Amino acid sequence: MSAVIESHNHDDHHHGPAKGLTRWLYTTNHKDIGTLYLWFSFAMFLIGGAMALVIRAELFEPGMQIVEPEFYNQMLTLHGLIMVFGAVMPAFVGLANWLVPMMVGAPDMALPRMNNLSFWILPVAFFILLSSLFMEGGAPNFGWTFYAPLSTTYAPPSTTFFIFSVHIMGASSIMGSINVIVTIMNMRAPGMTLMKMPLFVWSWLITAYLLIAVMPVLAGAVTMMLMDIHFGTSFFNAAGGGDPVLFQHIFWFFGHPEVYIMILPAFGITSHIIETFSRKQLFGHTSMVWAMTSIAILSFVVWAHHMFTVGLPLAAELFFMWATMLIAVPTGVKVFNWVTTMFKGSITYETPMLFAIAFVVLFTIGGFSGLMLAITPADFQYHDTYFVVAHFHYVLVPGSIFSIMAAVYFWIPKWTGNMYDERLGKLHFWLSFVGVNVTFFPQHWIGLAGMPRRYPDYALQFADWNMVSSVGAFLFGASQILFLFIVLKTVMGGKKATPEVWEGSRGLEWTIESPAPYHTFTTPPKVN
Amino acid sequence: MLKKATTSIKNKLFVTFITLFSGITSAAWDDFNMTKGVTAISKEVFELHMLIYWICVVIGIIVFSIMFYSMFAYTKKKNPNPSTFHENTKVELAWTVVPFLILVFMAIPASNTLTKIYDDSEGDINIQVVGYQWKWQYKYLEDDINFFSNLATDWDEINNLTPKGEFYLQEVDEAVVIPVGKRVRFLITANDVLHSWWMPDFAIKQDAIPGFINTAWTVVDEPGTYRGKCTELCGKNHGFMPVVVKVVSQDEYDAWVQGKKEEALKMAELTEKSWTVDELTQRGEGVYLKNCVACHQVNGQGVPGIFPNLAGSDIVLNNKARNVEILMEGVQGAAMQSFANQLSEVDMAAVITYTREAWGNAGNGDGEIVTPQDIVEYKKPKA
Numbered sequence: 001m002s003a004v005i006e007s008h009n010h011d012d013h014h015h016g017p018a019k020g021l022t023r024w025l026y027t028t029n030h031k032d033i034g035t036l037y038l039w040f041s042f043a044m045f046l047i048g049g050a051m052a053l054v055i056r057a058e059l060f061e062p063g064m065q066i067v068e069p070e071f072y073n074q075m076l077t078l079h080g081l082i083m084v085f086g087a088v089m090p091a092f093v094g095l096a097n098w099l100v101p102m103m104v105g106a107p108d109m110a111l112p113r114m115n116n117l118s119f120w121i122l123p124v125a126f127f128i129l130l131s132s133l134f135m136e137g138g139a140p141n142f143g144w145t146f147y148a149p150l151s152t153t154y155a156p157p158s159t160t161f162f163i164f165s166v167h168i169m170g171a172s173s174i175m176g177s178i179n180v181i182v183t184i185m186n187m188r189a190p191g192m193t194l195m196k197m198p199l200f201v202w203s204w205l206i207t208a209y210l211l212i213a214v215m216p217v218l219a220g221a222v223t224m225m226l227m228d229i230h231f232g233t234s235f236f237n238a239a240g241g242g243d244p245v246l247f248q249h250i251f252w253f254f255g256h257p258e259v260y261i262m263i264l265p266a267f268g269i270t271s272h273i274i275e276t277f278s279r280k281q282l283f284g285h286t287s288m289v290w291a292m293t294s295i296a297i298l299s300f301v302v303w304a305h306h307m308f309t310v311g312l313p314l315a316a317e318l319f320f321m322w323a324t325m326l327i328a329v330p331t332g333v334k335v336f337n338w339v340t341t342m343f344k345g346s347i348t349y350e351t352p353m354l355f356a357i358a359f360v361v362l363f364t365i366g367g368f369s370g371l372m373l374a375i376t377p378a379d380f381q382y383h384d385t386y387f388v389v390a391h392f393h394y395v396l397v398p399g400s401i402f403s404i405m406a407a408v409y410f411w412i413p414k415w416t417g418n419m420y421d422e423r424l425g426k427l428h429f430w431l432s433f434v435g436v437n438v439t440f441f442p443q444h445w446i447g448l449a450g451m452p453r454r455y456p457d458y459a460l461q462f463a464d465w466n467m468v469s470s471v472g473a474f475l476f477g478a479s480q481i482l483f484l485f486i487v488l489k490t491v492m493g494g495k496k497a498t499p500e501v502w503e504g505s506r507g508l509e510w511t512i513e514s515p516a517p518y519h520t521f522t523t524p525p526k527v528n
Numbered sequence: 529m530l531k532k533a534t535t536s537i538k539n540k541l542f543v544t545f546i547t548l549f550s551g552i553t554s555a556a557w558d559d560f561n562m563t564k565g566v567t568a569i570s571k572e573v574f575e576l577h578m579l580i581y582w583i584c585v586v587i588g589i590i591v592f593s594i595m596f597y598s599m600f601a602y603t604k605k606k607n608p609n610p611s612t613f614h615e616n617t618k619v620e621l622a623w624t625v626v627p628f629l630i631l632v633f634m635a636i637p638a639s640n641t642l643t644k645i646y647d648d649s650e651g652d653i654n655i656q657v658v659g660y661q662w663k664w665q666y667k668y669l670e671d672d673i674n675f676f677s678n679l680a681t682d683w684d685e686i687n688n689l690t691p692k693g694e695f696y697l698q699e700v701d702e703a704v705v706i707p708v709g710k711r712v713r714f715l716i717t718a719n720d721v722l723h724s725w726w727m728p729d730f731a732i733k734q735d736a737i738p739g740f741i742n743t744a745w746t747v748v749d750e751p752g753t754y755r756g757k758c759t760e761l762c763g764k765n766h767g768f769m770p771v772v773v774k775v776v777s778q779d780e781y782d783a784w785v786q787g788k789k790e791e792a793l794k795m796a797e798l799t800e801k802s803w804t805v806d807e808l809t810q811r812g813e814g815v816y817l818k819n820c821v822a823c824h825q826v827n828g829q830g831v832p833g834i835f836p837n838l839a840g841s842d843i844v845l846n847n848k849a850r851n852v853e854i855l856m857e858g859v860q861g862a863a864m865q866s867f868a869n870q871l872s873e874v875d876m877a878a879v880i881t882y883t884r885e886a887w888g889n890a891g892n893g894d895g896e897i898v899t900p901q902d903i904v905e906y907k908k909p910k911a
Binding site for chain 1: 685731
């Protein structure tokens with residue numbers, strides 16, 4: 001296996017990548033699969049984003065202009081499902097594929113064939129989900145939370161296809177997580193103890209355990225729906241002795257850890273970027289690990305804060321309020337650690353750093369509104385209004401999505417061997433930053449003033465801020481086309497990257513050349 | 529229109545700056561913040577909301593000041609040699625314990641208010657609230673009053689054919705009426721899917737769940753008309769089933785109760801009367817436009833694959849018995865609900881007759897009409 005053959009004889013299938021489509025279909029290489037995941041999630045991000053723009057276009061003015069309320073509900077359902085399961089989660093899995101083996105000094109993921117399978121069933125799942133748009137009765141129209149009985153007794157026939165696609169997505173996530181855990185547990189380079197592991201690896205280890213714990217719960221929920229729809233059971237049908245609230249308990253027992261699945265890897269990414277561009281070791285590595293672990297554990301005992309208005313007993317309301325408030329402690333620790341890392345650092349502001357700083361500020365704002373939502377009596381007013389929409393978009397868009405974009409700018413020189421265009425990267429950042437805030441900040445206000453979420457039309461007092469929000473959404477949407485252009489430009493060429501890429505870079509992935517060779521760490525490095 | 533849009537954005541931004549920087553609390557404040565409401569509880573909830581908000585603002589200012597200071601003071605230019613510290617047990621302990629204490633400070637008033645809200649003892653007046661796709665039913669348990677409350681905004685306004693009124697999407701054909709100063713308890717449930725009954729001015733938001741009864745209570749001190757909404761996605765017309773509560777003096781309330789009882793007597797007389805086809809069709813059109821258009825559409829053609837076409841339907845044309853049965857019982861497993869409790873015998877007969885006469889159906893089927901007496905007959909226990 002000589003490097004000479006690798007770089008000069010491209011027809012040698014045993015050493016370099018295969019040619020053509022089959023390279024991607026049959027690949028078991030973690031870098032190829034990482035690339036597939038990332039492109040797939042970007043495609044889903046654009047499709048889900050286009051649906052968001054349909055929603056914002058309809059809400060531009062009061063009255064029904066562009067779509068029917070029925071189709072509006074299909075759009076908001078698919079937007080949520082696609083962004084959660086198609087954009088954010090696969091993007092993080094893609095990053096894990098690229099980075100975890102390189103960061104722990106492993107040659108590949110532990111289970112490469114399963115890795116291939118876990119990716120390739122995803123496009124199938126989303127093909128099924130999207131095809132429901134063209135079925136009689138239309139696509140699922142009950143929101144991404146698919147509360148029964150709207151999603152069972154009253155659902156369109158395409159719901160069965162939706163259930164099937166959720167099953168496939170779940171299987172894909174579980175396989176991906178097993179792979180991450182096995183890789184981290186068994187394939188770390190000699191000397192890399194658990195507490196020495198980079199934080200992105202730590203964040204993914206915790207995320208993978210969360211996924212394995214809760215994806216089967218989601219599978220259970222949709223299977224019970226399937227039974228209710230087709231096989232005459234009454235899990236969620238009150239008329240048959242069932243319990244519609246049971247659905248919400250099951251869903252949110254999955255759903256709340258799911259929320260952290262979408263943010264924990266972002267914590268890891270942000271930690272790496274902030275320490276790199278501050279040229280200073282991350283403050284409180286150990287406390288970061290403990291903070292993430294406690295957030296993950298707490299995520300299993302807070303699910304009913306999504307259900308404060310379903311009529312829980314007082315004791316339950318108090319318990320879930322207090323438990324939810326507790327999450328502010330480890331989350332605060334993380335924010336303080338990032339700020340302290342920057343304190344007395346030696347900071348420069350390349351695009352990844354800009355996205356990471358915006359992440360810290362805007363995620364913290366989302367954290368504050370989260371704390372407000374935890375206060376049960378106040379939640380009676382906030383619940384199911386645009387205040388909630390603003391809250392979770394603040395933690396998901398300038399939270400998860402910004403961290404993914406930061407990661408792409410940060411590691412793309414390692415992936416492609418080329419530097420991205422810094423000027424365009426900064427332009428993309430500022431457009432996205434302005435767009436995201438203009439879109440979502442006013443939603444706090446219309447929510448407090450009383451506009452419920454999932455409304456295709458609204459009372460006149462909400463008109464002005466909805467218009468502002470829609471303008472922001474189109475700005476944000478358009479600036480992602482620029483992102484696509486920047487990535488393509490970097491893939492095709494650009495200033496050559498050094499192995500270290502960044503002046504302050506730390507970690508094993510920066511010790512190998514850029515672009516990273518097809519096979520890396522075939523003999524494990526030694527970590528001191 | 530674009531010009532109008534930009535002016536209104538400019539105005540809004542202007543208002544924002546004025547409100548934020550000069551601390552003026554004007555009417556515009558309601559566009560930004562939670563309503564204070566008109567009950568002791570809602571005011572307490574508002575105070576709680578403001579307390580937490582200001583705590584968050586203060587913490588935010590402290591954290592972000594340190595962050596922005598670091599961003600400006602420790603650039604590579606100004607500080608080429610970074611410090612190397614990366615741990616400090618005392619500091620880390622402090623910023624774990626202090627936030628915890630702040631949380632305890634917030635949890636105490638929150639738990640107190642919550643305990644007050646959770647008082648489900650009997651009300652002076654008890655009203656059962658039932659959510660339907662897409663309307664609310666109100667039953668006054670003491671006075672045997674029972675009515676449905678539908679959106680009163682014209683669909684032409686929604687479809688931008690006519691100008692929108694002041695209470696666009698916030699008006700109903702019949703509001704809930706309650707007296708001032710009395711303890712009113714709401715027993716909230718649903719008939720089909722989940723709904724949620726929200727009245728911001730009373731700080732009540734309670735999910736309406738089939739098979740469950742949730743309770744909420746209020747004592748309102750200020751007479752007035754208060755407007756709320758459905759806040760749980762309940763299908764197509766989720767955005768079109770508002771809640772309106774009129775709070776009136778005790779005398780006005782008594783008069784209203786009396787009026788409702790007389791109305792019920794009149795309705796009983798109408799049931800006895802013998803109706804012509806034209807009378808039924810005319811009345812039926814109104815009933816149809818209020819209850820049926822949402823799904824079956826103005827032209828009766830429904831939505832393919834979801835809501836059946838009534839124009840030319842074999843059941844509507846030729847099967848009177850099944851036609852009545854569907855409206856009385858609903859269709860199992862479909863969106864079609866039972867209208868037996870929603871419509872009086874007269875309205876039921878009128879709307880069925882209307883569908884058998886409208887959209888070119890007249891003359892194409894068996895030509896039978898349905899009279900109020902047919903419905904009375906249907907309702908009698910079967911032998």
